[in-house]
Amino acid sequence: MGAVDWDVRNFHGYITHKGTTYNAYVVRADKVALVDTVKAPFHETMLRHVKEVVDPEDIDYIISNHAEPDHSGSLARMAAEAPQAKVIASERGAPVLKKYYGLDVATIKDHPQVDLGGKTLNFAPVPMAHWPDSMVSYIPEDKLLLSNDAFGQHLASTGRFDDEVDPAVLWHEATAYYANILMPLNRSVGRAMKALGGLSIDMIAPSHGVIWRRDIKGILDHYVRWVEGVTVPRVVIAYDTMWKSTQEMAYAIAEGAASRGVEVRVFNLTENHRSDVITEVLEAKAVLVGSPTLNNHVFPTVADFLAYMRGLKPQNKIGAAFGSYGWAGGAKRIVEEEMRQAGVELIENDLEFSYKPTEEEWRRAYDFGASMAEKAMA
Numbered sequence: 001m002g003a004v005d006w007d008v009r010n011f012h013g014y015i016t017h018k019g020t021t022y023n024a025y026v027v028r029a030d031k032v033a034l035v036d037t038v039k040a041p042f043h044e045t046m047l048r049h050v051k052e053v054v055d056p057e058d059i060d061y062i063i064s065n066h067a068e069p070d071h072s073g074s075l076a077r078m079a080a081e082a083p084q085a086k087v088i089a090s091e092r093g094a095p096v097l098k099k100y101y102g103l104d105v106a107t108i109k110d111h112p113q114v115d116l117g118g119k120t121l122n123f124a125p126v127p128m129a130h131w132p133d134s135m136v137s138y139i140p141e142d143k144l145l146l147s148n149d150a151f152g153q154h155l156a157s158t159g160r161f162d163d164e165v166d167p168a169v170l171w172h173e174a175t176a177y178y179a180n181i182l183m184p185l186n187r188s189v190g191r192a193m194k195a196l197g198g199l200s201i202d203m204i205a206p207s208h209g210v211i212w213r214r215d216i217k218g219i220l221d222h223y224v225r226w227v228e229g230v231t232v233p234r235v236v237i238a239y240d241t242m243w244k245s246t247q248e249m250a251y252a253i254a255e256g257a258a259s260r261g262v263e264v265r266v267f268n269l270t271e272n273h274r275s276d277v278i279t280e281v282l283e284a285k286a287v288l289v290g291s292p293t294l295n296n297h298v299f300p301t302v303a304d305f306l307a308y309m310r311g312l313k314p315q316n317k318i319g320a321a322f323g324s325y326g327w328a329g330g331a332k333r334i335v336e337e338e339m340r341q342a343g344v345e346l347i348e349n350d351l352e353f354s355y356k357p358t359e360e361e362w363r364r365a366y367d368f369g370a371s372m373a374e375k376a377m378a
């Protein structure tokens with residue numbers, strides 16, 4: 001019942017190349033429930049969709065699985081359209097809805113389950129998957145999990161199910177979504193997975209992207225891998241450059257790493273968005289970050305990437321910093337400190353060269369790339 005947002009490209013710092021959807025669901029039995037709403041500008045769209053299947057005045061319950069405005073932005077207006085409906089949120093969601101919209105809502109403390117007469121909605125809090133208030137709804141009669149943010153993808157499409165979209169695009173977007181939104185919340189997502197572990201599930205309907213009905217095992221298995229921080233022998237090199245010296249070093253490291261047969265991906269941080277690089281970092285074993293020294297500091301795009309990575313706390317990574325300078329260095333040390341703060345295990349090196357790498361310095365970068373690749377394969 002929600003809306004497709006074909007045009008959104010910025011989701012709090014994460015570039016959504018393929019747009020997204022804000023999914024809402026009507027559950028019809030003897031009674032009627034609406035689960036979640038949409039981002040405020042899409043209220044009219046959702047209302048039109050709802051009216052195609054039910055008179056809003058006949059809605060008995062509105063369930064707010066999550067108070068973030070992409071799912072609650074039209075809640076107050078929807079509640080006004082459905083005056084009979086009791087609005088139910090998690091205990092931690094109720095005060096957020098009050099703060100955002102002035103709404104007084106019931107909570108799952110008093111309504112842990114809603115009997116619609118033929119279908120039942122069971123609620124389970126999943127704090128920090130994505131916000132403290134997050135919860136999921138489960139309908140045992142349909143073996144249907146309404147998972148809200150978990151298992152989502154920022155993917156606008158006319159297909160509504162996982163078997164109706166290009167699988168390569170679907171998996172890329174599911175991976176990007178985890179990397180950019182859920183990666184720092186691994187432990188909470190793991191707890192949520194454990195809590196949901198006993199459920200029999202035929203379908204997972206998230207609040208973004210398509211519904212999983214064909215490859216439920218696939219998405220659950222991927223979440224287990226991501227929660228555990230499983231890595232592959234991949235080397236990601238993110239860098240920026242002023243006069244191509246740091247770029248030359250990045251390419252030398254890449255050649256050296258590739259010589260050992262590992263997958264290598266190189267990203268210039270002016271040409272690539274931070275969130276695309278982080279998507280590749282999610283499963284990579286090794287991350288290298290290169291920066292020229294600019295005004296005794298790191299290059300601005302590198303600082304941006306480091307701040308983003310530090311917040312997302314990638315797991316189980318080895319890494320290294322490198323860079324070039326003119327008359328005085330310093331960027332490498334700053335990059336190393338930020339990477340340490342991000343939880344990356346640093347491999348010491350002396351890859352900070354003045355002006356332009358010499359042949360000998362190029363060889364040192366190449367050899368270091370080879371040694372990082374060997375560590376990534378270990």
Ligand code: FEO
Nearest residue numbers: 068070130131149
């Ligand atoms: Fe899709 Fe946390 O909101």
